[in-house]
Amino acid sequence: xxxxxxLKRGKKAxxxxxxxxxxxxxxxxxxxxxxxVLLSLPNTELGxxxxxxxxxxxxxxxxxxxxxxxxxxRTENSNVSFAETAAYTKINPDYIEIFKSNVTxxxxxxxxxxxxxxxxxxxxxxxSGLTNPYxxxxxxxxxxxxxxxxxxxxxxxxxAPIIVRLALQY
Amino acid sequence: MKSKKGQLDFIIVLVVIIAFMLVVTQGVxxxxxxxxxxxxxxxxxxxxxxxxxxxxxxxRYSIYRVASEHGGLGENCFAVITSDDLRSExxxxxxxxxxxxxxxxxxxxxxxxxPKDIQFDILRKDNKFVEYEGKGDFISVSTAGINYTAALYxxxxxxxxxxxxxxQAAKTQLLxx
Numbered sequence: 639x640x641x642x643x644x645l646k647r648g649k650k651a652x653x654x655x656x657x658x659x660x661x662x663x664x665x666x667x668x669x670x671x672x673x674x675v676l677l678s679l680p681n682t683e684l685g686x687x688x689x690x691x692x693x694x695x696x697x698x699x700x701x702x703x704x705x706x707x708x709x710x711x712r713t714e715n716s717n718v719s720f721a722e723t724a725a726y727t728k729i730n731p732d733y734i735e736i737f738k739s740n741v742t743x744x745x746x747x748x749x750x751x752x753x754x755x756x757x758x759x760x761x762x763x764x765x766s767g768l769t770n771p772y773x774x775x776x777x778x779x780x781x782x783x784x785x786x787x788x789x790x791x792x793x794x795x796x797x798a799p800i801i802v803r804l805a806l807q808y
Numbered sequence: 809m810k811s812k813k814g815q816l817d818f819i820i821v822l823v824v825i826i827a828f829m830l831v832v833t834q835g836v837x838x839x840x841x842x843x844x845x846x847x848x849x850x851x852x853x854x855x856x857x858x859x860x861x862x863x864x865x866x867x868r869y870s871i872y873r874v875a876s877e878h879g880g881l882g883e884n885c886f887a888v889i890t891s892d893d894l895r896s897e898x899x900x901x902x903x904x905x906x907x908x909x910x911x912x913x914x915x916x917x918x919x920x921x922x923p924k925d926i927q928f929d930i931l932r933k934d935n936k937f938v939e940y941e942g943k944g945d946f947i948s949v950s951t952a953g954i955n956y957t958a959a960l961y962x963x964x965x966x967x968x969x970x971x972x973x974x975x976q977a978a979k980t981q982l983l984x985x
Contacts, residue, residue: 658814665818666825673829692842701847704854711861718973721865726977733977767912788914789858792866794873794978796905799862801914 699787700806706749707787707804715740721791724764724802727773728793737764738775745776751808759807767798776805784808845954852949852956855918859911859947864962866906867928867940870898871966872974881975885968887935894938899928902942911947921948923960937967 711721720740726733741762749758761776761783783805790799874897878888886894903926913920923944930940944960 655814658818662818662821665822669822669825691839693839694841694843694847699851699854701850701854704851708854708858708861716973717967717969721861722868722970722973725865725869726974730977730979790862790912790914792862792869792906794869794974796866796869796901796909799912803914 700785702751703785703787703804703806706745706806707789707802709748710741710744710804711789711791711802713740713744720744721802724791724800725794727764728766728800729795734773737773742775749806751806761805763803763805765801765803766793767801769798771803778805778807844952848952848954849956851915852918852951852954853958855913855915855920855949856947856956856958859913859920859922859949860958860960860962862911863906863922863926863942863944863960864964867898867902867942867962868964868966868970869974870901870905871930871938871940872971873901874898875971876975876978880971882972883968884935885971886932886938891930891932894932895928895930898930898940902926902928913949917951919950923947926960937965939963939965 711719711724713720715723720737723733723737723740727737745758745760745762749760751758759776759778761774761778763771763775764773765771785806785808786803788801788803790801793800871894874894875885875889877897880886880888889897907922907924907926910924911920911922923946926942926944928940928942930938932938941963942961946957947960949956949958
């Protein structure tokens with residue numbers, strides 16, 4: 639009688655153990671599934687992955703450098719664009735000072751970066767093709783420039799084009 | 809009693825698993841450089857713009873050169889040449905001196921190709937100024953996975969004041985006869 643009761647209790651306990659095991663296995667399966675899904679999500683607020691620290695591609699020429707140089711070359715003084723004056727420097731040395739004066743005035747009045755104060759630190763140079771610059775001016779040493787950009791303009795005679803380069807401090 | 813022990817075991821295992829997953833997933837911050845393609849596309853766009861500007865200036869200088877070869881000067885500087893001659897000679901100068909050699913970029917990482925021919929028209933007005941317009945096939949700027957194309961087009965006006973400035977600048981040269 640006692641033995642039968644023990645056997646009956648043992649079977650009941652085995653079934654209970656099986657049920658407990660099954661419930662635990664299902665719960666763990668669900669947990670693993672949820673974590674797997676969360677890990678596969680993109681790095682949003684819902685995802686479990688850490689933050690993505692994005693660094694914008696640091697490049698030169700910057701858009702700002704391009705903007706100033708393109709505007710500079712299109713600017714006119716007495717209906718003559720600075721690009722034309724730059725071309726005249728190749729055929730008439732008198733225009734070197736005119737070009738320098740025009741560009742200096744333009745950058746002193748328009749060039750603003752960071753502190754929003756006009757007249758930042760810059761350098762402008764003119765070279766014929768890939769040769770060394772024949773005109774260099776400005777208050778920045780090009781080797782210290784962190785941002786440089788250039789534009790190619792035609793020469794008056796159709797020979798090697800003129801490269802106008804702007805170097806900025808940052 | 810046995811059931812309570814089972815529950816306790818399950819809770820302990822659950823807490824261990826959650827703690828493990830948190831340790832694994834916490835602090836997995838990633839760094840990435842973003843915007844390379846975007847900034848490269850901006851650079852390509854700017855360069856194509858400059859190529860357009862280059863040919864617009866080249867056409868202007870071609871007009872100066874042709875007018876100076878015919879001795880144009882003063883307020884009616886374009887009176888010295890007929891419209892047809894001006895058109896054909898400017899077109900010829902533009903092609904031989906500028907279009908044939910193409911646009912040369914100042915950036916070694918950019919590959920710029922420009923049209924080998926151009927449709928060019930010029931209209932003389934009152935002998936005091938001319939309007940000119942140029943159209944061509946695509947300017948192509950390619951670099952690091954970016955290939956940007958833009959149609960070549962320009963339109964501008966040359967006045968005798970501008971031409972006379974060129975004459976002034978070129979007076980020491982043989983450009984002006």
